[in-house]
Amino acid sequence: MADPMRIRATAKDGGINVKILMAHEMETGQRKDSAGKPIPAHFITHVSAMWQGKEVLSANWGPAIAKNPFLEFNFKGGKKGEKIQVTWTDNKGEKRTDEASIN
Amino acid sequence: MKIFQVSIFGAIVFASAFAVQAQDYRGKAVANMQRDFHTRGIAHKDRLDEDVLQNICNRSDNKPPKAMAETLQNDQLRDIEYPADGKFLGDWKSGEKIAQRGRGMTWSDKLAKTSRGEPNGGSCYNCHQIGPKETSFGTIGNSLFHFGKIRGYGPDTQKYVYGKIYNAKAFNLCSKMPRFGHSETLTEEEIKDLVALLLDPKSPVNQ
């Protein structure tokens, strides 16, 4: 099972600021291990953020993003106490969803 | 004979003074380490055992009484094996490589002498400024830039530098610098190459 994300959502200037840390290897597939064998690619391909059943962010990702990625974005609308769900999917089909309340 | 007796007496007084001061914390520390450490790779557990010099430096907080330091330094000086051919200058170019290399003697290194092991480094830049091109250097030791230019290139200096790298403790008993020849970290040839790095007039160190 994949490890949990850290999500912070704060109401700011009439919008919501969301900060997400994801636990992921983000292996490019270009590297080799100490024995010279290629390390298979393993990276997040898609990130999506939902608010009140509405998708407020959808992003396609590739192998160029670093290990344990950090993502920050703002969206309009949203109130304190409401919930944000973030889901990532990787190239092996693994998924992880975590939730945070806006404060 | 008289000198002999006096020094034994002096040494006992010295040692017992420290024994009282440090209570049994030192004894407990050594016993705990003997229990808690284990051999890994080339780093055998007997590396925990102090030799005479380490013991005296440890017990005196690296400040042994002068007379004792001098006698022990002489002992270290006698330990230095100078090159049989009387030549001290090797190749400064390979000296630079040895000075740069920081590997060797840890439990993640292989024994340098075996065919599979890489040669050990001198880790010189870890502590010293040496050549003008390398700006990533440590400051635990003195700057060695312009070493030959400042001190001259003569045979006495060459012999001193060889000896200092072989066994730094022969010149300053509780020096922080490792004894690269004594500990068999570097070979005679490698030490010569380092001497050349510092004392070959053509070495970038002296430009």
Place this chain on the structure above:
Amino acid sequence: MTSIKLRAVVALFGLALVCAAQAQQAAAPKKAATQTKKAANSSPSAIAAEFEKFRDIMEDASPAELFEAKGEELWKMKRGPKNASLEQCDLGQGRGVVKGAYVRMPRYFADADQVMDAERRIVYCMVTLQGFKEADLAKKPFSSGSHTPDPVSLVTYVAANSRGMKIAVPQKHPREREAFNVGKEIFNYRAGPWDFSCDTCHGESGLRIRTQDLPNLTSKKEAIAAFQSWPGYRMTGGLMHSLQWRLNDCFRQQRFPEPGYVSETISDLMTYLGVNANGHVYKGPGIKR
């Protein structure tokens, strides 16, 4: 104890021989080494300053928090042969109390009759409460590749719960004072092929290895460095490491044999380092170069 005495006797005997011999060797030019005194000593470490800026920006985004989250999950989850959580674990502030525990360790624990640092205590709880085997936990105790051992995440979680609190490593119990003094001896113990001790590199201010600044861990002012740095997320390789790892790797570079994982030796050393850092505010797990 006998072996120590024996070694001292051997040392004295060796000394006597030396004195008796009074070797006369040509004195080398001794003053040579004193000339160019530490030329580069005062050079400002621009790299370190740049990294500090980077760390400030990354304050909200430290990957260390991922391990904090993982550690919290592991703390509360029923696991191990005994299917228990760690919520009954006493870190010195009462059963299950995590808040403020980290800045008050190492400390003496009567149940184990040992002075224990945070990671050692966590392992103790994993063994006694959850039924894990210490030998298994000690097999691969440090992060590498994509593997982060559970105690590392757990100690990150525990450390994060002391964020912003004053370091107050206790010295009340006689065993705690003993641990400090024994730790100090270990810190200063020179041995091995290169004659190094911890003090060789960390006993003086203003020194560097290559471009890496070396905190003087014997000074009240700088001793915070060790406490503050670990657990930390190391940008090199993207690995989460604890102070257990840092001290292990120090001994490797010291050219020593390997210290046992969560051993008394390490707890003693951490007590010495921790007490030296007392009074400083702990900022919580962060990032390292």
